[in-house]
Amino acid sequence: MTETTESIRLDKWLWAARFFKTRALAKAAVEGGKVHYNRAKAKPSRTVEAGAELRMQLGWDEKTVIVQAVSDKRRGAPEAQLMYSETEASIEKRAKNAEARKAMNLSSVHTDHRPNKKQRRDIIRFKNINQQDQD
Structure with missing residues (x-):
């Protein structure tokens, strides 16, 4: 890998490091507060330096990486x-969150078929009764 000595924008580095598919998505994530540079909110034009810590919210996961x-x-992945390099604490936290999501999915009820007309009406009636009780 060739290392450049010129200044690189944060959104361009995130795109080059393959965290986002396009620079526009990287820019939107930075502007939306989903990327923090050295524990501070950053702008897309922020210059990236080696050794900096980036904390990113990617979907359900939060990654902490060192540049x-x-x-x-x-280039290729x-x-x-x-x-x-991702920090050890970040890897452990993502693994725990993934485990919790899997456990949550296993506890939800999955039926083999969609409810028929009578079952849908019963569901609606049940929801309406519970809504009236809360009011």
Whole structure:
């Protein structure tokens, strides 16, 4: 991997490191407060430096990574993974959250078929009764 010495924008680095599919998505995430640079809210034009800590909210997960290399070229995934390293605490936290989501999915009720007309009416009636009790 070639490391560049010029200044690289945060949104461009996130795109090159393959956290987002497009620079527009990376920019929107940074502007939306989903990316923090060294524990502070950042702007898309923020210059990225090696050794910086990035905390990102990606879907259900939150990743904390340390910037290892700075590059503005988007390359293959194996090369992109060399640009950062995820912290141990972040890996453990994501694993715990994934486990909790799996447990939550197992506890939900899944039926083999959709409710028929009578069952739908019973469900609506039940919901309306419970709504009236809360009012």
